[in-house]
Each structure stands twice: as C-alpha cells, then as structure tokens.
Amino acid sequence: MPIYNAPLADMKFILNDVFKAEQFWQANENLAHVDAATAEAILEEMAKFAQNVTLPINRTGDEEGATYNNGAVTTPAGFKEAFKQYAEGGWIGLGADEEWGGQGMPKMLTVLADEMLFATNPSFMLYPLLSVGAGMALNSYASQEQKETYLPKIYSGEWSGTMCLTEPHAGTDLGIIKTKAERNEDGTYNITGTKIFITGGDHDLAENIIHLVLAKTPDAPAGSRGISLFIVPKFIVNTDGSLGERNTAGPGSIEHKMGIKASATCVMNFDAAKGYLVGNENEGLAAMFVMMNYERLSMGIQGLGASEYAYQNAAQYATDRLQGRSATGAKSPQKPADSILVHGDVRRMLLNVRANNEASRAFAVYVGQQLDITKFSTDAEAVQKANNRVALLTPIAKAYLTDTAFQATLDAQMVFGGHGYIREWGMEQCIRDLRIAQIYEGTNGVQSQDLIGRKTIKCNGEYIAEYIEEIRDFANDLDSDLNYIKDATLDAATELEVITQTVLERAKENPDYANAAAVDYLHAVGLLSFSYMFAKIAKAANAKSGEFYQNKLSLVNYFIQRILPDLNTRIARIKVTSDTVMSFSEDYFTNQS
Template identity: 45%
Template sequence: MPIYKAPLRDMRFVLYELHGGEAMTELPGFEDFGRDLVEPVLDEAAKLCEQVLFPLNRSGDEEGCTLANGVVSTPKGFKEAYDRFRDGGWTSISCDPAWGGQGFPNVVSTLVEEMICSANLSFGMYPGLSHGAYNALARHGTEALKEKWLPKLVAGEWAGTMCLTEPHCGTDLGLIRTRAEPKDDGSWAVTGTKIFISAGDHDLTDNILHLVLARTPGAPKGIKGISLFLVPKYAVGDDGAVGGPNGVTCGSIEHKMGIKASSTCVMNFDGATGWLIGERHKGMRAMFTMMNTARLGVAIQGLGIAEVSYQNAVAYARDRIQGRSLSGTKAPDKAADPILVHPDVRRMLLTQRAYTEGCRALAAGIARELDVSQRHPDPKVRQAAEDYVALMTPIAKAMMTDLGSEVANLGVQVYGGHGFIREWGQEQYVRDARITQIYEGTNGVQALDLVGRKMPADAGRALRRFFHPVQAFIEAKVEDERLGVFVQPLAKAFVRLQQATAQVARAGLARPDEAGAAATDYLKLFGLTALAHQWARMAEVAYARLDADGPDTFYEAKIATARFFMDRLLPESSARFSAVMAGGRSIMEFPDDAF
C-alpha cells in the first residue's frame, strides 16, 4: 500500500536554514510568525495530510465524482474531510485577517500546500481554486463585493472557481463567446458555456462563486473586450443567506485520465446574475491575478507528486529483493539483495530526490520573494521582488510540473511490473501528474511567456533579478576549496544561460519564430541553472552546519545529493543550450504537408 510522511525536516531546512525564514518577522504584519508559531502549524498540517487526506487518495481515484439528477457528488469521505479542513482554518491560512484570514506568510502556506498535493491532489483542487478566486476578488473587487463575498470564501463555507475555457477556445481567450448583458440594478446577466472547470460543482460547500470571463455589448474584439464577473451558483440575499438557483448548472463532468476525485465540469450560465469585478473590458488583468496564483500553485502540485512518488519508490527499493549486487552479495541472509543496491535503481532514486529537494528549495525561495513583494516597506525592494516572482512563475510552473511527471514515471520504473499495477499506487501519481503540464497554460505557453513577455519587459529588468545574485554568488564562492565542485558547474551553466539569452533576444527581434522555437529549451536551461544555484547554496549551508555541529546524516546527504545533481543532471543544460543555439530552421522549414 502507498505511504506518505510529510518531509518536515527538509521543509524546516529550506525555510529557516536556506532562506532565512526567521527574518520574515521583520516584514510588516508578520511580526508574530516566529518559529514558535510556524512549526506547530506545519506539524498539524502534516497530521491532517497524513491521517485524513492521504487515506482518501486511492479510494477517491477509484470512485471519482458523479453527476446524477443535476447534483455533483464527491467521493465517499471527501465531505467529512473538507469539513475538518475548513474547521481547522486551513482555507484561510494565508488570507487577509481583514476578511477572517490568518495572514500567514506565503512561504508557510506554500509548504502546507505541498503536503496537501502529496497527500491528495484531487482534494487540494477544491480549496486551491477557492484561494485563487479570493486573490482576484480581494485585489480587484469593489469594497461592497468584498464585504459581501470574501468572508464566506475565506472561511471555506463557500468555494470559488475560475471559468475561462470554452468549447471552441482555450489559450486564445480573445475568442470567447460568453456574454454579459447589463441589468437595471447594476448587475449583469451572464450567458454561455465554459468547459474544463475544475471544482465547477460539488457537494462540499453551500455555495460556489464562479469568476467568469465574458464579453459585454459593444466590447472590442479580442482580449481587450473581455470583462470578469462574479457569478454565484445560488443567489445570496442582502443578509448573506443563500437563496435559490441562479441560472448556473453543471452540464456534465469529464471522465479524465487522472485527478478523478476533482470534479471537472461543463458549466452552463443561463442569464445568471453576476457582478463586474474590476473595470469593464479589463477582465484579463483581474483574471491574471488568479492565473498567476494558480500557476505557482500548479508548480507545487508537481512538487507534491514528486515527493510522494519518491517516498514510495525508496520504500519499495528497500523491501524488494531481486538479483545480487554487482560488487558482491549485500544481504547473505536473503535469497537476493534489495534492489536498492543496483546502480540503475540508485540512479533513478537519486534523480527523484535531487529534483524534488531542488524544486522545494526553489519554490520556497519564490514564495519568500512573493512575501517581500507584498510586505516590504521599501518600494524599490518590493519592485525587485515582484520582478523576480514574475520572471520565475512560468519557469517554476513548467519545470516543476515536467519534473513532477518525470519523477512519477521514475517511481513506476523502480517498481517494475508492480508499478504498472493499480493497487501499488505509483501509476496514479503518473496519471495525476500529467494534467499539471497542461492546465493553467500548457508548459509550451509558459515558455512563450518567458521569452516573449518576461525576458524583454522593461529592457530585461526582471532578468537582472536572477542574473545579478547568481553572478555575485559565483564570484564569491568559485575559489572556495569545498564549494568549487558545486559552483564551477553552476558557473558553466550560467554562462550558457547568458549566451542563450542573448541569442534568443537577438534572433527573436528579427524572426519571432526563432524565439518560439527556442522557448522550451531555453526555459529548461533556465530552470536547470536555477536548481543548480539552489543546490550550491544548500551545499554551502550543509557544510557550515557540519562544521559547527559535527557529523549529521541529514547534512551529509544534502552534500551528496548536490554532488549527484551537478554530476548527473546539470549536464542536460549543455544539450538544451545546443538546441537553443541551433536555431529554428529544422522546426519551421519542415513542410506542412509532410506531417
């Protein structure tokens, strides 16, 4: 049977030893969030995920969601688990106290979110979508809208969704046909059909607040004519009481490859009453607030799947006996040695470990900068942090979900034939992970966002938020006797990244297809370099702790994993660099009719 144990030791290392989490108490509003408060919260989150959410993961996958007589039902146990989740305050952990939230730093909620995704990704979709709706409404809604809708959303009594995709358009939202007609009371009548709506309908909450993109009468064509509306499933009176249906129905639920316990719905809006969020025709601005939050959340989904797959692969490799070690018998009391002794199994496990721990370090660093961008008193510091988060969002989303899927597939490979069998649990992680590379903008779209928007914006200002600190670290540590073996490979990858950046910028100006053809390889080169930077820093911290406190298996393993990453995984950056520099001719000049 599958297992899961929250990696609290590594989370504390990343939060406090790598990223200086204790300093977050210096940010306005975070004065009370010292270790004495944060660590017990992480402990409680671990218990909830291990004991309540994880046991429902496989059964939820087996049962899935159902639609009968217009009612969507989640799998057995989900409603009770959600009630415990809500009553424990987990829906409000990082929300503004002004609306009933607990106001925890994003870096803390990110670690909690990882645990949820490892334990039960399908379950995590419900509160995750609600939090995205909260962010968009809190930032762009009027005070009247926020006062009416946010407290219940924050408390988890009501849920939220984002309704973008339509049957004829996905990424190209300028093609949407859903329309909103003005009503005499200032509200709008919303009519149209949306598809692939995660958590679109369910039985976990008393109401669901849909954030719907629609076109108003006379709106300009394309995305410049899109507005965003809040459309509840049920009407709500002035006293906050939930009333009757509001013209919002679930037409069907999708039968999916994975995340089967998350209801993915076709949603029909038939003159449903809604309210404008933000400015008319500025809906994409408001929706991107939600989408950027969601993209970072999806990155954490990839990380969560990677962690639980790795844990199970290690457990299996310790127990499964098969063959003898190439260097001589290691378990003479058994009929064969555990497969953990075999070089290729160790290669797969170390690949899983290096990617998972590296991604956790990177994710926590991005979340830390997100807190700085929102809380630091110095506008220049806030802007620098905001630039960094904007730059790293598409990289994190694409890289961490690609790696999450790769790690899950490696988990199946470690299991061999048993990995292909449902009751062992590994194949579910492969199925669940696959969607993360697709939704909230496919990973190819993330790469285009990186090279087409983030890289050239403000004359490359965001790039400097990454390049300058990495350059400074390399210059300061490259001659260090112990760190040189980590910093020198980082330096080589960093030079490749700089050269590739210049190539993409130069070629893209003359021929946009060149930038598009290079985008995915460039993003992966960037991501590998970012992970290398994190691993070099982790090795530095580990050495310092060993010097101060003496032998410790945890820190020794950090250094060994860092060495494996530099030796065996970072060399991929050379191949990605070569692909970028090769240009796009072999892609774009292939005859269309030859496909």
C-alpha cells in the first residue's frame, strides 16, 4: 500500500525561510489578510485531506476507472464523496476572489496545496482544477452578469467547469478548428461541433457543468484571429439561477488511456447547443489562454506531486529492502543483508528525485509569487516585470517540471526493482498518471517553441536577460562559504546569456533553426532556474544551523555535481544547425529502403 506524508517541513522552509512569504504578504495591502500561521494551518488541513481522503481512492480509482454508459459518465467509488468534502472545505475557491465565494489566498500558497492533491490523486485533482481554470477565464473576460451566474456555483463545487479546445483534426493548431457558432436573434449562439480530449467533460460530481468552448462564427477571419469563446452549460441556467432544460451538449464516449483513468476524458458533441459569448467575438483565444496558462503551471505541480509521492515510497522501500552488502563491509551484520541504501547507485536515484522535488517546489512557489505580484501588486513597474517573468517561466513550469518529474518517477520505480513494475506498489500507476502532464495543455515540445519563439526571439531576448540579471544579482550577494553554488549559478547564467545570443542570431538567419533547438533551450533555462532555486535554498539553509539545513546544503552540492552537468550537453546541442534535421526529405521518415 503506497504511503504519502505531506512534506510540510519542507513546504514551511520554502515559504518561511527561502521566500519569507509572511513579510511579502504583509507588505502588500491586498495580501495583508494572510500570515504564516494561516498559511501553515491551511497546509496542515490539506495534508489531512490528501492523506485521508484522496490517497485511499487513488489505486481503486485507477482500477475502476471512469465509465461511460448511455450518454453519462460515472466516476469511480469514493470520488463523489471526496469531491463533496473538498468543495465543502472551501478548497475549490482557495485562490479565488472573496467576492465570488473564494478564500483569496495567494498562489504561493495554493501551489503547495495543489501539490498534495496531485501527489495523492492526480485523476481526482483534475476535476476541481478545470473548475478553477474556467473560473479564472470567466473572472477575467466574462460579463458581470455571467460572473454572478456562474462563479459562486463553480467555487462552491455545485457546478464544475471544462475547457473545450481540441478537435479531432486540430490540437496545437487551434486556427483550424471547425466548431461553428451561429448567432440567434436573442443574442445566444448555437454551437455545433465535436471536441475531443475534454477532461471532466461529463461526470457525476456536480449538478451542472460549465463548458468553455472555442468556436468560429460563420464570418470569422481565418486562423487563430477568428476564434470566439462561449459558455455552454450542460443544463441551461434559468434567470433565477435554477437549472433548466438539458442542453444539447454531452459526451459521446470516453477515451481509454495509459493513465489518469479515473479522470473522464470525453469526446464532446455539441449539437446546436445553446452558448453564451464570453467577451467579444474573435477574441476567444486570449480568454482561453488565461485558463491555459493557469493549467500549465498546474501541470508542473502535477509533476512535483508525483515526484514527491514516488520519492517517499522509493525511499521507504530502499530502507526496508535488504539485499547485498556495502562495499565497505556489512553495515547490518546481524541481518542477512544490508539495506539497499548502502549502494551508491540507489542513493543516486533517490537523490535525483529529492533534488528535483526541492528545486521544483521552490520554483513553483517562485512562479506563484510572480503571479501574485501580477494580481495583487499596485506597483505598475513591478507588475510589468512580473508579467514578463511569468510569460518566460510558464513554459518552464509546465515542461521542465514535468520532464524532470517524469525522469524522477522512473528513477523511483527503478529503486523497487521488479516490484516497481507490479501494480500493488503504486509506482507504475504514478508513472502512467504522470506521463500525460508532458503531453496535455500543449506538449512539452510546444512549450519549448513558446519559450524560444514568443518568449525569447520575439522580444529579442529581453525576458531572459531580465531573469539572468535577477539571478546574477542574487548569486553575487551570496556569502563566500556558498561559493560552490554561487559560481555554478553565475557560470550557468553566463552560458545562458551567450547561447541566447547564438539563438537570436541563428533564428534571424534561418527560420527553421529555433524549432529544432527549442527543447534543449528549454532544458538549459530549466537547469539555470533550478540552479537559482538551489542558490536561494542554500542562502536560507546557511543562515540556520542543524541537520535539516546541513542536508539542504548537501543536496545543493549533489545538484551541482551530478545534475547541472547536463547543461553542457544542452548547450552543445543548441549550437547545432538545423540542417542536421531538415536535410532529410519528408519521404525519408516512412521510407525504409
């Protein structure tokens, strides 16, 4: 039976010592209602929920799966009760505005709450996650009346939300979607089309489901400039807020997937379904991207949660498993064999995972803080800077955190040997459930294109230059007894600065260049980011004494020595011209002879 103990000590260390969150909150009038004690109480409550409610239905949810029958989806046993409890605890609106029934908590805190839920039950977590994302999009772009109608119900968990983008022929390339929106005389629209891969497209957890649907009006411009966003409720909402007739929108089937089997991934059919325009016609993509960017950071948290869960189970297994003897002589001579923790290779795997977790957690809180600045700060310059930083780091949060987490869960599975492959130990489900995080909400390849293209080349490297400047300032300020991380971080910053220049020049000369270099560039920025996070961790740990903090510094050293060297390989690959991939004819790929 897999275990999970919320890493509260580390979460508190990150919030209190590394980011001095209380000071940050108290210095901002819009966040002054949050203090460290409140934050810790929230984390402790969520820890109980994750350990006691969502963890026990993780494996059973995978075994049973969401099921589709006669046009309706049923979630696995226990999901309904867990969702009710989650909603009643006010968790759905934890980060939402108090005006709409939320708790107004900062993102710095909610990322940590989300981590626990993703660690213990990613399938479950996706249901409220989509609600929150839909709420954010509506909060930003919907009319006052729409907000009043939908937001309180979404945050109370009475209703839930979805995002309906992908169509069978159109995933990344939303410009070619075919779903039609025809305006009725009363101002509503008839929405007709098929959407696929719709998470939570149907289920039995809430009374109503509010679909946010991308569609094209008949006279819309071609491509992504002609996409509008519509609210399409499962049940039409009467003017008094009660539920009216069933809309002609519903699931046609659910997908059979590698993992997240308890999360219903629906094919959705819209058959002249009644829809309500959000914002203006042809401006739907911007609204959807509010939701999408929120989900993208969340996917990184999904990675972190899975990696923490994998770590805890692998570390426990390694401690309990007796096999072989230490190379320096038996460590437990009274036992038939030593624990496998005596083997350097087992430690290497566990430390890979743990280093990933601690850096990812710091990074999630860091990006959360930047988001909080964009939302709560009254300093326009700070907001602008934070907006740039969020733009730059959203693809890192989504893609780098899930790439490294996936590798981490593989390492954790390997610690178990053959037992890692067996269902009862939970590792194989963890991996299957996590794999989707690298794929959905824009594949990690697409994230990399976003980073190197829109976030770097398009602004002529301005965002990354600002980030590097911040990192340099921080590293230069470190005490000399932290030279090992200081030097490593400064070196990495310089490497990134130089290679970014190469990227900018090459991209000008050759339009194909950036696409082929993108993933390695993303990993290079990711490694720099982890270096920066470990520099922050090192500074905080160095200011304290005791084993807990000493171990943090040892882990920083592990990162520099054994993980950061991958930067060399990434830089070498970014330097390669795109001829290496573009010189092959298209036929080559399917032609064997």
